[in-house]
Amino acid sequence: MVRDITLGQYMPGKSIVHRMDARSKILMLLAMIGFIFAADNYMALLLITLSSLLVVLLTRISFMMYLKSMKVILFLVLFTGILNIFYGSGQVYWEWQFIKITEGGVNNAVFVTIRIAAMVLVSSVLTFTTSPNDLTDGIEKLLSPLKLFHVKVHEIAMMMTIALRFIPVLLEEADKIMNAQKARGADMESGGALKRVRAMVPVLIPLFVSAFRRANDLAMAMECRCYNGGKGRTRMKIMKFGGVDLAALIYLIVVFAGVILCNIVFPATVR
Amino acid sequence: MGSFIEVKDLYFKYDDPEDENKNEFALNGINLTIEKGSFVAVVGHNGSGKSTLAKHFNSLYLPTSGDVSVNGMNTKDDSHLFDIRRSIGLVLQNPDNQIVAGIVEDDVAFGCENLGIPPKEIRKRVDDALKAVDMYEYRLHSPDKLSGGQKQRVAIAGIIAMEPECIVLDEPTAMLDPQGRDEVISAVMKLNRERGITVIIITHYMEEAVLADRVVVIDKGRVFLDGTPKEVFSQVEMLKQHRLDVPQGTELVYKLRGCGFELPKCVLDENECADAIEKLLKGVS
Numbered sequence: 001m002v003r004d005i006t007l008g009q010y011m012p013g014k015s016i017v018h019r020m021d022a023r024s025k026i027l028m029l030l031a032m033i034g035f036i037f038a039a040d041n042y043m044a045l046l047l048i049t050l051s052s053l054l055v056v057l058l059t060r061i062s063f064m065m066y067l068k069s070m071k072v073i074l075f076l077v078l079f080t081g082i083l084n085i086f087y088g089s090g091q092v093y094w095e096w097q098f099i100k101i102t103e104g105g106v107n108n109a110v111f112v113t114i115r116i117a118a119m120v121l122v123s124s125v126l127t128f129t130t131s132p133n134d135l136t137d138g139i140e141k142l143l144s145p146l147k148l149f150h151v152k153v154h155e156i157a158m159m160m161t162i163a164l165r166f167i168p169v170l171l172e173e174a175d176k177i178m179n180a181q182k183a184r185g186a187d188m189e190s191g192g193a194l195k196r197v198r199a200m201v202p203v204l205i206p207l208f209v210s211a212f213r214r215a216n217d218l219a220m221a222m223e224c225r226c227y228n229g230g231k232g233r234t235r236m237k238i239m240k241f242g243g244v245d246l247a248a249l250i251y252l253i254v255v256f257a258g259v260i261l262c263n264i265v266f267p268a269t270v271r
Numbered sequence: 272m273g274s275f276i277e278v279k280d281l282y283f284k285y286d287d288p289e290d291e292n293k294n295e296f297a298l299n300g301i302n303l304t305i306e307k308g309s310f311v312a313v314v315g316h317n318g319s320g321k322s323t324l325a326k327h328f329n330s331l332y333l334p335t336s337g338d339v340s341v342n343g344m345n346t347k348d349d350s351h352l353f354d355i356r357r358s359i360g361l362v363l364q365n366p367d368n369q370i371v372a373g374i375v376e377d378d379v380a381f382g383c384e385n386l387g388i389p390p391k392e393i394r395k396r397v398d399d400a401l402k403a404v405d406m407y408e409y410r411l412h413s414p415d416k417l418s419g420g421q422k423q424r425v426a427i428a429g430i431i432a433m434e435p436e437c438i439v440l441d442e443p444t445a446m447l448d449p450q451g452r453d454e455v456i457s458a459v460m461k462l463n464r465e466r467g468i469t470v471i472i473i474t475h476y477m478e479e480a481v482l483a484d485r486v487v488v489i490d491k492g493r494v495f496l497d498g499t500p501k502e503v504f505s506q507v508e509m510l511k512q513h514r515l516d517v518p519q520g521t522e523l524v525y526k527l528r529g530c531g532f533e534l535p536k537c538v539l540d541e542n543e544c545a546d547a548i549e550k551l552l553k554g555v556s
Contacts (some may be wrong), residue, residue, distance in 0.1 A: 221369030234384055
């Protein structure tokens with residue numbers, strides 16, 4: 001089950017989005033999310049959705065993978081979407097006792113749904129096309145000004161790298177322990193919520209013990225390879241801002257201008 | 272060939288308050304000299320102290336008393352720590368727990384990055400190291416999709432990219448299937464033969480020990496046999512007393528000799544065993 005989750009998985013490739021610098025991808029993702037929330041009318045929303053879809057196309061990763069990553073948050077999207085229908089004001093379409101569906105509510109629902117979906121889409125572009133290492137390197141570089149305030153940027157990035165590396169390992173281990181407990185007659189599927197949570201305890205304890213043992217081993221292995229914190233470390237891959245990044249920046253500016261223009265020309269549908 | 276690692280009167284006790292036999296030494300006066308370029312197997316059963324010894328070579332553990340020195344540098348001296356770890360690479364037992372990064376080539380680069388080597392040089396070393404263990408085509412894969420033997424070879428590549436003079440492998444094949452075991456051992460042998468890297472392999476598989484130039488047998492924290500595979504495995508009785516196995520071919524010939532057949536004193540592997548028996552049978556008929 002856990003293996004079907006595609007959110008936050010790297011898919012190697014050679015598309016232009018793959019070739020972009022991790023730092024510019026992170027910054028542009030943040031900008032895109034900003035634009036998605038800045039779009040306040042249907043034209044702007046359409047523009048930003050189409051431009052997100054164009055980026056998705058450029059990654060040359062099958063759209064199915066994106067749909068799979070949406071599946072995880074499907075419930076959240078539907079839930080917030082449906083809730084939003086009942087809020088808002090304006091022309092009333094339908095009314096029953098205290099529940100009413102209004103024009104404003106429907107607009108809100110559409111916007112919230114599309115905004116969240118588009119946000120997940122562009123975030124997936126980042127995680128699908130950037131290797132975890134590049135991603136953490138990018139974050140480390142972007143946060144490095146914080147070193148002035150004694151924030152341990154390198155250590156944070158290292159922790160993220162290790163966490164990303166060990167998520168699949170620990171998931172697999174949890175699977176194994178669960179099977180081992182089931183083989184001993186543990187019942188994890190029946191009973192109420194409370195009973196099922198209690199049934200997880202015999203899975204979590206060995207998982208924690210093993211995680212600590214792994215941490216000890218890993219620390220030793222890192223020491224063996226002369227790890228000494230961030231000081232004096234070089235990197236194999238040098239990040240540089242290239243032609244692709246420039247093209248992406250221009251694209252971003254065009255999209256930004258488009259969204260602003262739409263916002264000025266058309267009246268705001270939502271706040 | 273000069274001495275590379277020197278172990279003198281090494282005693283070591285684990286400092287673990289919860290250990291019930293805390294008064295027992297894990298290592299009981301070990302003396303050992305390892306020559307440059309040699310291929311040494313250290314064998315012993317579980318709890319014999321062989322892994323503890325391995326961790327002394329690159330000063331992960333420090334002797335309770337006695338000395339370990341590498342290239343004349345004492346492991347107790349903190350100022351040599353970096354140089355010692357740079358010249359002796361240690362590969363641990365569990366391949367999963369020693370891979371740091373989520374991409375094979377990034378992990379192989381990890382050690383070099385720590386050494387502060389320029390990026391271009393790292394790239395070259397990483398490619399070289401991956402080719403040396405036949406993992407080059409997997410360089411962009413994620414480690415969790417690899418088999419145990421492949422992961423262990425990635426771990427070895429991560430060590431050889433640092434260009435150490437010596438590689439210590441602490442039971443590198445204990446968690447692998449027979450095929451993975453073969454992959455790892457042949458990769459290590461190639462490094463020793465082609466690049467002249469000193470290899471110390473800690474193992475309890477006698478079939479692996481046979482491939483080494485020299486076998487050191489450890490029991491209860493002491494060296495009790497030290498010699499070429501032939502010298503060591505000809506002492507079948509002695510090994511059995513210390514709860515150690517011998518390779519199957521060796522054991523068969525030993526038992527046949529016990530029944531009065533005229534066979535050579537020591538054979539090391541199945542082929543030699545088959546040849547010896549064939550010769551005997553031809554002589555009989």
